[in-house]
Amino acid sequence: MQLTEKLNSFLNKPISTPFLVVDLDVLAHQYRRLVTAMPNVVCHYSVKSNSARAVLEKLFALGSCFEAASINEIHACFAAGAKANQIHFGNTIKKISDIETAYQLGVQSYAFDCYEELVKLAQYAPGCRVVCRLKNDGKGAHWGLCHKFGCSLTEAVDFLSRSVLLGLEPYGLSFHVGSQQQSPDAWHRALVDARWVADELVKQDIKIGLINLGGGYPASGYLNDSDNEVDYSMEFFGKCISESLTAIFGSWSGDLKFICEPGRYLLAEAGVVKTTVILACERMLSDQIHRWLYLDVGKFNGLYEASDIKYPVLHHADQRSDKTSTILTGPTCDSSDMLSYKNHLHHLPFTIAVGDPLMFCCAGAYSNSYSCKGFNGFEPLAEYYI
Amino acid sequence: MQLTEKLNSFLNKPISTPFLVVDLDVLAHQYRRLVTAMPNVVCHYSVKSNSARAVLEKLFALGSCFEAASINEIHACFAAGAKANQIHFGNTIKKISDIETAYQLGVQSYAFDCYEELVKLAQYAPGCRVVCRLKNDGKGAHWGLCHKFGCSLTEAVDFLSRSVLLGLEPYGLSFHVGSQQQSPDAWHRALVDARWVADELVKQDIKIGLINLGGGYPASGYLNDSDNEVDYSMEFFGKCISESLTAIFGSWSGDLKFICEPGRYLLAEAGVVKTTVILACERMLSDQIHRWLYLDVGKFNGLYEASDIKYPVLHHADQRSDKTSTILTGPTCDSSDMLSYKNHLHHLPFTIAVGDPLMFCCAGAYSNSYSCKGFNGFEPLAEYYI
Structure with missing residues (x-):
């Protein structure tokens, strides 16, 4: 493991332990690798992985948007300079008072994965954009996120079509392939699922505008030594995912925005x-x-x-x-x-x-x-x- | 589960959740039950279970002493009114700077369970009282604390006799039978062990002055319903432990102080x-x-x-x-x-x-x-x- 000169120099100072030191240049380097490898995907940094103001400000300056899990994380994004339209409220289950506050602050994009949450959103964030999280088996990930989150493909079609009746905007689909995902194919499979849902919605005259590829991009620094022959680089993953986007959504007519929600990859x-x-x-x-x-x-x-x-x-x-x-x-x-x-x-x-x-x-x-x-x-x- | 009127009344107020509310009268009631059931044992509250100032002040007012896991917990005890001789530094492994500060503040009693820690204590808290923690198998406990803490009986004899050579006072023995211990017999067995070590030390002209019975007294409120026929009351446990003290240390000649370190039992x-x-x-x-x-x-x-x-x-x-x-x-x-x-x-x-x-x-x-x-x-x- 090779540390940067800046880190080494700081670590040599007589500062009382324990502490975490983060080199913001490494963060910037990771960010640039990501947006270069996936030029058609907008980065919404997953604030939960490290919500320090310096991190949020650095990412904001680099052009990143944000994914927040709670109203406090939304406040932190605003404090770092973000505008309301750069923040996605990504927690599928939200406290009513947090929805109200986020809506008052102008946040327009909200995750959900069940009808009951849609009903809350319709009441406390009327007309907002809703993004339906699809279930994912987490296969190939170090930690799957499969138990607590996501709905089935048919539920997604049902929920998004009913969201219109609730006065909401059926804005998009999201998924999360699990933390430290070790196979780019996980995104391919999830994108195939998303395309199926999007096509079903088209049959009901609903055209989504967003696909959220979630997080899970591996931080290669702590993968096993025995995994060294496998390419865990962002360059490789980004190339594979970009190819999947073209293969699966290349034929899509109309505007479609892609976003992703990296956390660990950027900061670890x-x-x-x-x-x-x-x-x-x-x-x-x-x-x-x-x-x-x-x-x-x-x-x-x-x-x-x-x-x-x-x-x-x-x-x-x-x-x-x-x-x-x-x-x-x-x-x-x-x-x-x-x-x-x-x-x-x-x-x-x-x-x-x-x-x-x-x-x-x-x-x-x-x-x-x-x-x-x-x-x-x-x-x-x-x-x-x- | 029957709550006190004070708790019920507070819980009915429109205070935003989540929150913890603690009825200090219940705490006082639990404390009085303990000192009544074990009249010959001095209570050193295990601060780690809830270090709120109100809790420490209440217990101090009731006559409790304290067991601290870190220098910040020691500071909290002082802030609540405790004197240095009422505080036992109970973490077997301590940072050198924390030992130095505790010693400067007058804390005299320090836990240890390996020779290397004794060497640190000799250097940074010269002449202090050392209390050797014996290994315990944690049998009968909800959570054993057996992996990380405690030395064997023969090691204890060795360490305490060597502590004299290091200029330390071989003050006592401690053990912890595990959290939520469901059998009073666990204390009996540990006391038999302690007596063996104490007798071996007498052969070397070393007479200890303290036995620390640790924590583990069950909080009966969250035991399984199926366990209802078993008596988990402090009255029963205290009676059994007091009988064990008489049976095992009744024949001991000279002063011997008994202390205990409850946490969960008092607060839960x-x-x-x-x-x-x-x-x-x-x-x-x-x-x-x-x-x-x-x-x-x-x-x-x-x-x-x-x-x-x-x-x-x-x-x-x-x-x-x-x-x-x-x-x-x-x-x-x-x-x-x-x-x-x-x-x-x-x-x-x-x-x-x-x-x-x-x-x-x-x-x-x-x-x-x-x-x-x-x-x-x-x-x-x-x-x-x-």
Whole structure:
């Protein structure tokens, strides 16, 4: 894992740990790769992955639009300079008071995936644009989002045609192929589904204007080493997805806007979480003696996803020193505060000692956002944007 | 589940949800039950279960001492009026800067469970009292705390005798039988272990002065209905534990202080989380159609433990209306934000609709403390102490 000079220089400063540092230039680089690889798709940044003002302002300056999960995220987008027509309220289930406020603020585009939500939208955001989220099996993704979200294709046709009767604008279709999707084919299949729904709606004289390709573009920095022969680059994914758009919607007559909602892809590789070893010892786990490193960051103050994500871990110990399988654990008195990916041990130099720093790379997304407000008295991750 | 008049009256006020309300009289009642049932045991409240100032002040006024997991929790104890000698630094692994600060503030009692931590304590809290945490298998507990904490009995003898050489005071032994321990026998077995270690130390002319019985006393409000024939009352547990203390340490010559570290037992039943239904609909899960209620509280803003705890759920719907198996889910776009206990469905009236309140009872412990600072833009649980 190669860090930028800016990150390395910041990480060398004597700043108390734990903290997250994000290089906004890496974020900008990722953004440019995305819009270059998918020139016909407008980026709506998924604010939930990191809602820091510096991130939103940077993305706004680059031309990005936004996808918000709540009214507070909408306020954050406005604070960063966004206009109402650049914000999509992407949570399929919304509190009535949040719909009212968003509508008053001029937000026009709202996600939904069931009739009951449409009824709420018709009452509290009359005439708004509604975007129906289709169910997706999440196949090929690291985390599917299939249980809680999305409706069937026939339901989508039904809901969007009924939305007209409710005075709403049947604006578009969306899907989410799951987080860290490892196959571009997932988008192809979802687009085939969307085209079927769009065609059915045409038969009812309803012409949608938007397809939302969701998120799920992989952050390649923490994919398995064994996956190295596979191309997880945005260039490859963007090319495949663009080809799918042409193949599936090339024959569509009329205006059709494509948007996407990346989060993790844009932020993950831009950020590093720096932590300090607070204890190094040998102790038992399951009748075997192991090396344990206790860190000042854990599951509840920054690395909630550590059991699911294989963050590359950097250290300053001599690379030639003997390595040993190591259990990493957080600072709280909670026995679930463990940081080993899929219960696998890390392989780290035996010489790492109390006071030494460790750097969790590719941690710019979802590290600060999952932080507890103060579990066990530990503060949420400090954040720096450079 | 019967709520106090004070809670009922507060819950009927038009205060925006979600929020936690804690009846401090229930907390006081639980505290008095504990000190009555275990008259020879000093209560050190486990701050991590709810560190609100009102809670700490109430417990301080009642005569409680405190167990802190971090320097911020120590500061909170001082702010509530506690003196340094009433605070035990109970996290076995501590940051050096936190040890230094606690020591400067006069805290004298520190937990540990490995030699490396003793070395840190000797350097940064010279001469302090050290309390060695023994491993415990957590048998009979809802959550064992066995992986991350505790040393073997022979290690304890070794560490405490070596602590003398480091200039520390080999003050005591501690254990934790696991959260929501359902058998008083767990304390008996742990006390037998502690007595063995204490006797071995006597052979080396080391006489300990403290046994810390830890936490784990059950909050009976959310135990399974099927467990009703079992007595989970503090009166029963206290009687059993007191008998064990007499049986095992009655023959001990010299001063021996007993302390305990309850958290959940004191707070759980004092608190209610009030939430509002933001959507009610039927939708599929695993090829079956279900009733779904989406709430404005979820795993990340107050009910992190909902999949492990069977909170009694109250509502205002007509009790005579037909009930249906219901999936409860939180407001975020995270597919893991589900609130069903052990994946079992709740049985709730079909008439519950958007805007209706639901009350999660026995939620005074760990609801606010696990809250994220703002995941998906949702604020941490608001808190009221009455």
